[in-house]
Every structure is written in structure tokens, then in C-alpha cells.
Amino acid sequence: MNLTVTLSNQRYNFNTVKEVLAKANEVKSGDQLAGIAASSTAERVAAKIVLSQLTLKDVYENPAVPYDQDEVTRLIIDDLDSTVFQQIQNWTLEQLREWLLAPTTDSAMIHAISGGLTAEMIAGVCKLMTNLDLISVAKKIHNEKTANTTIGRPGTFSSRLQPNHPSDDLRGIMAATMEGLSMGIGDAVIGLNPVNDTVDNLTRILTTFHDFCETWQVPTQTCVLGHVTTQMKAIEQGAPAGLIFQSIAGSEKANTAFGINRQLIEEANQLGHEQLHNSGPNVMYFETGQGSELSAEANFGADQVTMEARCYGFARHFDPFIVNTVVGFIGPEYLYDAKQVTRAGLEDHFMGKLSGLAMGCDVCYTNHMQADQNDIENLAMLLANAGCTYIMGVPQADDVMLNYQSTGYQETATIRELLNLRPIPEFDAWLERLGLSHDGHLTSKAGDASVFLTKEAVK
Incomplete structure (x- = not known):
């Protein structure tokens, strides 16, 4: 798992997946006040690049709160559809984004993999999307x-x-x-x-x-x-x-x-x-x-x-x-x-x-x-x-x-x-x-x- 990238001759090193997720986020005053936001646009872009190359397995293995310390983490992990996850665990978040946005991907197909995604995976792919991307994918999904x-x-x-x-x-x-x-x-x-x-x-x-x-x-x-x-x-x-x-x-x-x-x-x-x-x-x-x-x-x-x-x-x-x-x-x-x-x-x-x-x-x-x-x-x-x-x-x-x-x-x-x-x-x-x-x-x-x-x- 690589948490380092060089961008415009500057090397960016991130210590954890949690830090990558935080610094890849779009500007939010809450993250800034908490001291976890990217310090510049360049650092935000660097974090997005690193995030895009993480696999779903990388994210699965690094929940925001450890499994043994938090019942929400345990519920999310225990509910995961292991069969689906095994099939997609080697996808990068970049690949997940492209698949979600593909014209051939429909609601039924998204439903079929949804159970194999943890919350952190969903947050990760969200951070790689523009506003129009978020609209385009959400519109495909019908949950009755x-x-x-x-x-x-x-x-x-x-x-x-x-x-x-x-x-x-x-x-x-x-x-x-x-x-x-x-x-x-x-x-x-x-x-x-x-x-x-x-x-x-x-x-x-x-x-x-x-x-x-x-x-x-x-x-x-x-x-x-x-x-x-x-x-x-x-x-x-x-x-x-x-x-x-x-x-x-x-x-x-x-x-x-x-x-x-x-x-x-x-x-x-x-x-x-x-x-x-x-x-x-x-x-x-x-x-x-x-x-x-x-x-x-x-x-x-x-x-x-x-x-x-x-x-x-x-x-x-x-x-x-x-x-x-x-x-x-x-x-x-x-x-x-x-x-x-x-x-x-x-x-x-x-x-x-x-x-x-x-x-x-x-x-x-x-x-x-x-x-x-x-x-x-x-x-x-x-x-x-x-x-x-x-x-x-x-x-x-x-x-x-x-x-x-x-x-x-x-x-x-x-x-x-x-x-x-x-x-x-x-x-x-x-x-x-x-x-x-x-x-x-x-x-x-x-x-x-x-x-x-x-x-x-x-x-």
C-alpha cells in the first residue's frame, strides 16, 4: 500500500489511510477547525491521487475506528457481503469510480455490489467525484x-x-x-x-x-x-x-x-x-x-x-x-x-x-x-x-x-x-x-x- 506521491517536484507523505481520506476531502470548515484538512489545494490533489490508487482491500483493512473499539465498525464489517467483497477487493477506488460512472452500469448492477462496500470505501470514492459525478451516479440508483x-x-x-x-x-x-x-x-x-x-x-x-x-x-x-x-x-x-x-x-x-x-x-x-x-x-x-x-x-x-x-x-x-x-x-x-x-x-x-x-x-x-x-x-x-x-x-x-x-x-x-x-x-x-x-x-x-x-x- 503506497501512501506517498510526488506532485510538481514536491513529495507528499501520508501516515495513514485515515489521513489520506481526510486530506482528500473537499474544503469543509469542520475539518479545518479539527486540524485534519489538507493545508493547500496541492496537498488535497496529492491525497486524491494516493486515494485513487488504494484498493478496496486497503480501505477495508483500515477502518476509521478500530474494530475492537467501536460497535459501529463491527456492525459495518460484520454486515459486509464477503462473497461480493472477495470479487472486487482488488479494485482501486479509481476503478470503482469509473465503473459507477460507466453508461452501462445500472441500478441493478450497483445493488449487486453495494453489500460488498464498507462505509469507508463509499466515502473514498465520493471524494474522487465532482458534483456532477455525484448527481450522475445517484440518479441511477433506485432504492424502494x-x-x-x-x-x-x-x-x-x-x-x-x-x-x-x-x-x-x-x-x-x-x-x-x-x-x-x-x-x-x-x-x-x-x-x-x-x-x-x-x-x-x-x-x-x-x-x-x-x-x-x-x-x-x-x-x-x-x-x-x-x-x-x-x-x-x-x-x-x-x-x-x-x-x-x-x-x-x-x-x-x-x-x-x-x-x-x-x-x-x-x-x-x-x-x-x-x-x-x-x-x-x-x-x-x-x-x-x-x-x-x-x-x-x-x-x-x-x-x-x-x-x-x-x-x-x-x-x-x-x-x-x-x-x-x-x-x-x-x-x-x-x-x-x-x-x-x-x-x-x-x-x-x-x-x-x-x-x-x-x-x-x-x-x-x-x-x-x-x-x-x-x-x-x-x-x-x-x-x-x-x-x-x-x-x-x-x-x-x-x-x-x-x-x-x-x-x-x-x-x-x-x-x-x-x-x-x-x-x-x-x-x-x-x-x-x-x-x-x-x-x-x-x-x-x-x-x-x-x-x-x-x-x-x-x-
Whole structure:
């Protein structure tokens, strides 16, 4: 294994595969603040050259966190399809990149090798790709998952309806929910981030969602994004949830900071199969985002893209219904500006899809970041062209509870129009029955929440 290269008469020596991965990464403020980024463009190029010539076996033998020190590493390694890996272990990362980009390589072929790739391999090939490369490969990959409905089918573009409220007031929550549904939002999930993470509060909101969806026969799934332990207690006591949610990270130490571990998520997954209002077989909802491991001082010297890839390696063990990266939520300490957020969104989406996940993105930013709503619309369009499974639908794109900026109801509707995409078929048909859409286009009734106050429920 060669970790040295001469470039423009200067010799670059890298000590470990982890260092090569970090210095081959595109510019990220988080890596810079952690002191692991390349010191110059020339060093970054040198690291990419070295990385391109590493074999998949080289990367397999050098995980970001040692096997005996981290349960996320153990899960990723133990889940590896050894038969597939044996067939491709001598490929270089350069060869993997070229194979993924080849016009003859399709979704079925990528699925066939996905199980033989570790998270670090996926992160490595990601670092060798341009933004357009990331879009081109991700668009090829179709990952379908089923809860009450099936997400990820070709020709569809979905959304999570996120009706957060600063005091969890049910009237405000349901006003936002009804308006969103009338705009064709919520086919992925109706999912609320609660202010009060208590069993009683989660049960109250879930019951309201459930009763409304039953009355109006809304073909979707519901979730209140409390801590997984709170959700489990509520579900065990009869709360009518459709998915179980949890934020996850790429190392055992970072997951501990979230108050979770592998065993707890396995218990939640089992509970979901037994008690959720969900046709299955996919019952989990995970969120990730570059930088969480660095913020918890749990990255073990690895860069934020590599740690993010490990989140997807952890996630795929549980075969979730959906996963999304909350790409700009943590702030400029990890992604400084719109350029870095755009790159991270495309990276995360690519890595999630290559890991076999129905991958979405909360295309977002915080107000102290060098970005604005136009930047977010740009990224949303790039992701939609890359075959992104779903984005967020937040009232006026301004989350008044979490205090960050995301995508609103109009973005999903506009993207569907521009790219000739539709919601999940059952949801699409439901919109047609209510007169909210016709032949895949929203009608003049769209956006009028009073439709759910003035007419009878659809039978």
C-alpha cells in the first residue's frame, strides 16, 4: 500500500489511510477547525491521487475506528457481503469510480455490489467525484422501501410534512398539516419535532395525526420525532405511530452522546415490527448530518464525510423506511457557506443511495451561515435531478420551533412541475380524489387548508 506521491517536484507523505481520506476531502470548515484538512489545494490533489490508487482491500483493512473499539465498525464489517467483497477487493477506488460512472452500469448492477462496500470505501470514492459525478451516479440508483406506502419508485418525488409549532399547540400543528396536505406535501411522512419530549405529549400529537388520517384516509405514515426511548414508551402504551425515529451517528461514542446504541435501535426496530400502524416491512426513520461526530469529539481523527458514510453503514443494518441528512443544520462551524452545504448535500445523498437507503435531504441552513434561500433552492434542484427520494415541507420554509430555514411547500410542488415528477402513487390518487390535483398538476384548490373543514372525508 503506497501512501506517498510526488506532485510538481514536491513529495507528499501520508501516515495513514485515515489521513489520506481526510486530506482528500473537499474544503469543509469542520475539518479545518479539527486540524485534519489538507493545508493547500496541492496537498488535497496529492491525497486524491494516493486515494485513487488504494484498493478496496486497503480501505477495508483500515477502518476509521478500530474494530475492537467501536460497535459501529463491527456492525459495518460484520454486515459486509464477503462473497461480493472477495470479487472486487482488488479494485482501486479509481476503478470503482469509473465503473459507477460507466453508461452501462445500472441500478441493478450497483445493488449487486453495494453489500460488498464498507462505509469507508463509499466515502473514498465520493471524494474522487465532482458534483456532477455525484448527481450522475445517484440518479441511477433506485432504492424502494415500504411502510404503509412505497417510497423511492422512479418518477416520484416525495416530501416530509414538518408542521412544527413553538408550543406544540394542536391547532397550529393541524393548520400547518392541512395546508401542507392540500399542497401535496406529506407523502413520505407527516413528522413533527416536539417541543416537549414526554410520553403524554407524543401520544397526544400522534393520536391527533392518526385520527385525522383515518378520517380523511390519507395514505402516508406519521411520526413524532422525540427521543427513541420516549417513542417506544408511547408506542408500548398504545400511541398510534407509523414510524420510529432517531438521529444517528458514525461512531459508538457519538451515538452514546445521542443516548443510543445498537441494542436500543434493534429493540426499537423489533417494537416497530410488532406494534406500529405500518404495513411494513420498513419501520425506522433515521436522520444524520455532517459534523455531529466532530461536535461530540467522537470522530477519532476522521473527517466529517467519512464519519457521515459510517452513519449510512449503521443505518442500513436496520433497513429503514427513510433516511435524511439535515445538511446545513449544525451551522458554519462544520459547513461554512452555500458552496460547502451544496457539496455536502450531494455527497450525503450519493453515499446514502450507494448504501442502499431511500435517501432524502433536509435542504437547510441556519441564519448565521453564509447562505440564503436561493442557495437552498439551487441545492434542492440539484438533488431532485440526482433522484433524491424526498425533501422537507416546512410552512413558509421557516421552522419557527427549531429556528432554521428549510424548504417549504412550494419547492416540492415546483420541482414536481419542472421535472415531471409525481408523489407516491397512492398519495397522488388521493390528491386527485379530493380535487387538489388533476393529471399530476395541482388545481386552484391547492394550498387551501379549509378543504378539510368544509367537505366530507373521502371514503
